[in-house]
Amino acid sequence: MANSIEVILNADSGAQEAAGSRAILEKAFAASGRSFGISVAAGDEIGRVAQEKAQSDCEVLVAGGGDGTICGVAEAARKFNKTLGVLPLGTFNYFAKSLGIPLELEEASRVILDGATVRALVLDLDGRLVLNNTSIGIHPAVLLQRRKLYRRWGRNQLNAYLSVLLTAFQAPPRLRVRLATDEGEVVRETPLVMICSNSFQMETFGLAGKECLVAGKFALYVARMGGRATICRLGLRAAFRCLRPEIDYEVICTSDVTIETLRRRSFRAAVDGELEQLQSPLRFRVAPQPLCVLAPRERSDG
16 A cells, blocks of 8 residues: 555564564554554564565555664665665664664654655665675674673673673684775785774764765775784774774775685675675675665754
8 A cells, every 4th residue: 555654573673572662663653544564573584574565565664673674674675666664673773873763662653654765875785785884804703702692691782892892802813805996906914894884883983984975985994903912902992982093993985895805715794783604705885776764854854
């Protein structure tokens, strides 16, 4: 039905229980008079349900979960020319924060009903959508440690930050990578390569690179190689937002980069906060088609 809303909730999201979230949304959407449907899914089922709902005649496809969930639903929304709605129910919610979307569910639901459509810059990774960032090296090791802590102690920001500290005391990975951009090729040895297009995330960690986004590009970060003590210091500087560009890391503004790992073809990567096994080389570029997303009207008007 035209002007209708289809919502996909992640059953495993950490911010609120799916049943409670569903009740809040049903009340808000029913009061609006809009036609709507709500589906609850988990794991790989989220992508399948998103594809199915995106092929309906709904106008808005809504993702309720963390950045990984939102990315999967956004892929379907973009493919079938739907407007994306965002309900931030994850741990960090970087994509929602970058758009000024409220973290409270009732307020976020009002953005779905009354917000304005904005065109968000997103990344293309070998033909697939990336909302915020992708990294290889030490960050995927952090997420692996975080997954263990979540299973044992629950999903919360304390365990998320603890995973960083525990990983910092391990021997850092040593990546040898070739980076090919419009400016040419360079080879670097590093514990971390990260591609980022999220201004809020840059601000959170005190990273340089916002000028890249202003220019319609993304930031490519390459951490300086060092031993265990150096990595510990980098972790502390990141926690206190005092990382030093060109000393602790190199930042490159680009709209297209190919990353080739020179020691191992297959490696673990973190894509919008989700662990994946990827194959070298990887090509990142600014997606030729921006993502249409509902955001608060005061933000879009400003």
